[in-house]
Amino acid sequence: MSTVTTAPRRQGRGGRERILAAAARLFAAQGINATGMEQVAEQAPVSKRTLYAHFRTKSDLVLAHLxxxxxTGRTLEGVLTREDMPARERVLALFVLPPDDTDPVRGCPYIDAAAEFPDPRSAVHAYARERKLLMVRLVAGLVAELGCREPAELAEQLVTLADGAAGRAMVLDDPDYGRHARAAAEVLLDNALQRAG
Incomplete structure (x- = not known):
């Protein structure tokens, strides 16, 4: 388990941004549930009063973090909206974890958050679900653009591969693990395009 040193307390503006930055570092290093609000305040550094003025609950903080x-686009689906890449490359880029300087590999933050907030009615879990549904819609749009038939079904298969690869990358602490799922995704795409052709 990594240790995080306490920063000296800072005064002035930018408290919300410092809180979110500290939360991001701590959540990545030790997980959401293992991170306490006091620890976030110490790392920000802000007073507890300032922390709770910006985020009444930990759930509010986690939601703002997500x-x-x-x-910022630093999530699996972030690559899907890039205009500088062709549709096929955007889909295949799902299998490359976004650059991150955290150690160990964390995988997908939405899956992590949904696992740590398991009640599907919680705001955090609902937001994670919303982002995962958006991911499917974006992939479906891209594979439809490529000419694939039944884009919704293919999109579900591709995002299932991407989420599985992200989970295994986290468990195995292997940021390059997605290469295996990418190979399978290429076969799925090629087969779908052959059927469409």
């Missing part, structure tokens, strides 16, 4: 990740 929304921040989504806005």
């Amino acid at each position: 929304q921040e990740l989504a806005s």
